[in-house]
Amino acid sequence: MKRYLTLCLGLLLCAAAVGQETPRFHDAFKEDFSEASSEYFDFNYRPSGEDFRYFSSFPSLSEEGTVVMLYRMDPADPAGAGRGPEIISKDYTFYGSYSARIKVPDVRDVQPDAGAVVGYFTYNIDRELGQSEIDIEWLIADPRIIYVGTWTGKRGAHNRIGRIINLATGEIMETIWRSEVRHPDGTITRVPNTAFKGRQNKPSRIEAIEDYDASARFYTYGWDWYPDRMVWWIIHPTSGKKIILWDYKGKKVFPDQPSKTGVPCLKSKYRLNFWHTNNWPVETNPSSVEKPLYPYELEIDWMAYTPFDRYNPYLN
Numbered sequence: 219m220k221r222y223l224t225l226c227l228g229l230l231l232c233a234a235a236v237g238q239e240t241p242r243f244h245d246a247f248k249e250d251f252s253e254a255s256s257e258y259f260d261f262n263y264r265p266s267g268e269d270f271r272y273f274s275s276f277p278s279l280s281e282e283g284t285v286v287m288l289y290r291m292d293p294a295d296p297a298g299a300g301r302g303p304e305i306i307s308k309d310y311t312f313y314g315s316y317s318a319r320i321k322v323p324d325v326r327d328v329q330p331d332a333g334a335v336v337g338y339f340t341y342n343i344d345r346e347l348g349q350s351e352i353d354i355e356w357l358i359a360d361p362r363i364i365y366v367g368t369w370t371g372k373r374g375a376h377n378r379i380g381r382i383i384n385l386a387t388g389e390i391m392e393t394i395w396r397s398e399v400r401h402p403d404g405t406i407t408r409v410p411n412t413a414f415k416g417r418q419n420k421p422s423r424i425e426a427i428e429d430y431d432a433s434a435r436f437y438t439y440g441w442d443w444y445p446d447r448m449v450w451w452i453i454h455p456t457s458g459k460k461i462i463l464w465d466y467k468g469k470k471v472f473p474d475q476p477s478k479t480g481v482p483c484l485k486s487k488y489r490l491n492f493w494h495t496n497n498w499p500v501e502t503n504p505s506s507v508e509k510p511l512y513p514y515e516l517e518i519d520w521m522a523y524t525p526f527d528r529y530n531p532y533l534n
Contacts, residue, residue: 241485241532242309248522251275251287259521262304262491271303278517280321281436289492289516291334293509299337302493303516310485311340313529317440318490319519322356324433325510333495333507334358336432336516338439340486347476348372350484354439354450357498358514359506361432362386366441366450366464370477374400377472379414379480381464382501385452388426391501393419393464395471395480412471420465427454427461436519445529448481485532488523492516 249258251274263269271290278284289303318338325332339353351369367380376398382391397409413419430437438453450463468479477483499506527533 243485243525243530243532244307244309244311244488244523246522246524248520250285250520251518252285256305258307259305259488260308262300262306269303272305278519279515280517281519284436284519287518289518290513291492291494291510291515293511293513295494297333297494297496297509299335299493300491302491304489304491304493307488307523310342311488311523312485312525312532313443313445314523314525315440315442316340316352316488316521316523317438318521319436319438320432320490321436321517321519322358322361322432323514323516324361324431325358325512325514326433329508329511330359331503331505331508332359332510332514333499334510334514335491335493335495335498337489337491337493339489339491340443340482341489342484342486344484345373347484348375350477350482350486352441352443352448352482352486354441356432357495357500357506358433360500360502361434362430363391363500363502364432364452364463368448368480368482370472370480370482371397371399371475374402375472375475377475377477377480379466379471381450383424383463385424385427385430388424390422390424397472399474414466414469417467418469420467421462424463425454425461427452436517443482444526445483446479446481488521490518490521 247258254274261272273288276288278286295301322336336356341351348371355365362384364383371377379395381393393414394411396411399407442449446468448466451460468481470478472478496507
């Protein structure tokens with residue numbers, strides 16, 4: 219009963235913050251990119267309108283009979299999230315189940331130190347509730363490594379909960395939270411990476427996926443977003459078993475923030491992008507921040523979303 223009352227209170231606080239706003243939300247959908255345009259996503263085209271980085275309804279380069287959304291990175295694009303190809307949901311999404319089937323590019327033979335990020339995520343900024351971001355990411359210099367986590371925090375705050383995993387070996391490289399808060403007087407309060415233990419560090423062991431390599435084949439990834447919990451997962455490519463990457467049951471590590479646990483409490487936009495990083499190397503290769511030399515290609519088979527409308531304070 220105590221847990222139920224706490225959950226209800228959290229939903230009421232979110233509802234109070236949204237006021238009279240009535241945003242549009244997506245119903246359940248699965249985008250298979252079988253058409254040149256999308257019913258559910260907008261393409262983040264360049265202002266000129268001429269953009270040859272997107273190829274929807276394109277025959278897969280790696281799997282016969284599959285039609286994909288192909289992103290082609292432009293080596294001339296500047297570094298930074300949002301500077302490369304990206305699709306963004308037309309309406310908002312919120313608590314629910316998200317999934318996608320993705321194959322990242324293999325660059326190791328041609329440019330082992332390439333600095334590039336594939337980001338599968340939700341993202342939004344609100345004046346009252348701040349940032350809402352849930353992500354699964356890969357740094358293509360080492361596609362055995364997967365990053366999962368969230369970013370939250372009102373204006374001036376950047377709060378992270380995250381886990382890094384080598385899925386080829388099953389090694390959990392870290393499971394942490396950290397915080398940086400810039401105060402109105404200009405001072406900054408920082409909490410460095412702090413390890414989660416116990417209930418927030420589940421599962422404490424992960425089954426290795428033999429020969430896992432996000433660039434070698436398509437894999438299905440996803441997360442389930444609840445008001446008090448985040449669960450990231452992958453589908454085993456041969457057994458079909460759902461392997462839990464991180465089952466985070468929120469702990470109040472950010473007591474002065476709208477999202478006290480790091481579980482976002484704000485509506486968001488559903489996205490997938492591909493961009494150059496010049497300052498974030500993969501853990502296994504500290505040199506992997508080079509500007510991409512070639513138009514590397516990312517393949518997206520489909521993206522799906524099923525809302526948990528019973529938790530959405532805008533609809534209740």
